[in-house]
Amino acid sequence: MELLLTKFVKILKKSSTALIFLLPGLLLFTVFIIVPMIYSFRISFYDWKIVNPEQSEWIGVENYLRALSDPIFRRAALNTVIYSLVTVPGQMILGLIVAVLLNQNIRGRTFYRIMYYLPVITSWVIVSLLFEYMFSGQAGLVNYFLRDVFHVTSENILWLADPILTFVPIHLLGIWKGIGWTAVIFVAGLQAIPQHLYEAAEVDGAGSKEKFFLITLPLLRPTTVYLLVVLTIGSLNAYISNLLITNGGNPMDLTHFILTLMYEATFTKLDFGYGSAISYLLTMCVFVVSVFQIRMMTKPIEN
Numbered sequence: 001m002e003l004l005l006t007k008f009v010k011i012l013k014k015s016s017t018a019l020i021f022l023l024p025g026l027l028l029f030t031v032f033i034i035v036p037m038i039y040s041f042r043i044s045f046y047d048w049k050i051v052n053p054e055q056s057e058w059i060g061v062e063n064y065l066r067a068l069s070d071p072i073f074r075r076a077a078l079n080t081v082i083y084s085l086v087t088v089p090g091q092m093i094l095g096l097i098v099a100v101l102l103n104q105n106i107r108g109r110t111f112y113r114i115m116y117y118l119p120v121i122t123s124w125v126i127v128s129l130l131f132e133y134m135f136s137g138q139a140g141l142v143n144y145f146l147r148d149v150f151h152v153t154s155e156n157i158l159w160l161a162d163p164i165l166t167f168v169p170i171h172l173l174g175i176w177k178g179i180g181w182t183a184v185i186f187v188a189g190l191q192a193i194p195q196h197l198y199e200a201a202e203v204d205g206a207g208s209k210e211k212f213f214l215i216t217l218p219l220l221r222p223t224t225v226y227l228l229v230v231l232t233i234g235s236l237n238a239y240i241s242n243l244l245i246t247n248g249g250n251p252m253d254l255t256h257f258i259l260t261l262m263y264e265a266t267f268t269k270l271d272f273g274y275g276s277a278i279s280y281l282l283t284m285c286v287f288v289v290s291v292f293q294i295r296m297m298t299k300p301i302e303n
Contacts, residue, residue: 044276056273063277073278076249076256079167083257084235087174091231092224094175095182100212102183103190113187117180127173128244135159135169163254166246173241178234182227189223190216229293233286239263258282 012019044063046056067073102113119127134141137158146152159165193216201211217224239259248264249256256264258278266275 040276041280043272044280046273048272048276050270050272059273063273064281066274067277067281072253072256073258073261075254076258076261079255080236080238080257083167083171083174083238084232086171087178087235087238088228088231090171090175091178091182092227094179095227096186096220098179098183099186099190100216103187113184116183119177120180122177124177124240125244127177128241131169131173131241132160132245137161160245161251163251166255170241170245173245174235174238178231182231185223185227186220189220193219225293225296229289229296232289236282236286236289 043056045058045060047059048056098116102109102116106112135143137143137156137160140156140159142159143153143156147154147156157165159168197215197219198211201215206214237259238257242255242257243260243263246255246260248260248268253261259282262275262278262282265271265278
């Protein structure tokens with residue numbers, strides 16, 4: 001026991017400088033992240049009274065069971081999963097194409113990289129309102145081109161009034177917004193691939209197609225797995241675009257994402273217990289994806 005204590009003291013002395021620098025950040029993280037999370041987890045087991053918290057009634061897992069049996073929650077979960085299945089592959093495929101093009105030795109390469117990255121740093125609020133205008137059923141730019149320019153349809157399409165068509169601008173926005181960031185990560189992965197592998201492949205007679213599928217893609221696997229997990233977690237937390245474009249679930253609560261439903265339950269209906277339960281159901285999903293990330297990234301690459 002004394003030996004373990006002595007080792008622990010030595011470790012503290014060696015890392016004392018690092019701990020001093022980490023302490024302020026850890027303190028803020030604990031106060032503003034950890035403590036509210038624990039308190040919110042406690043609230044999820046109560047019929048919480050926001051005005052008189054001491055009168056809150058303990059109801060156990062009833063809020064969780066209520067969420068799982070709620071058709072609106074199930075629809076919100078389905079919408080969120082579909083959003084992930086559409087936007088994550090879209091961002092990764094288009095991001096990889098852009099990265100391969102930007103990794104070439106072309107004139108103005110820096111300029112093109114900046115242009116592709118601009119959507120990433122553009123405000124979600126601004127681009128969400130822009131896409132809402134573009135897909136407006138009355139005077140939207142998309143309807144103008146479909147009806148008056150290409151003559152695809154003879155009348156305006158009510159994009160934002162249909163619970164299915166509403167997701168067209170939301171999905172397109174999600175893909176467009178993330179291509180630049182995905183491309184930057186892929187470019188970093190491409191530049192980490194040793195150039196001599198391509199030179200050896202050329203000596204063996206490999207063409208561009210063979211080099212891409214036999215060298216580039218396999219060696220991009222760690223980057224691809226990282227992007228897959230990070231983008232999936234981000235898509236599960238999609239919120240602003242849906243909230244602004246659908247006004248929080250319109251029409252008839254059929255277009256909710258999990259986070260917009262949580263926001264409505266918590267801050268519109270003031271049902272804090274139910275809203276907290278929804279947030280922790282989402283947290284469990286994110287935890288599962290994170291575990292999958294760790295397993296995939298630590299799995300050795302097969303030759």
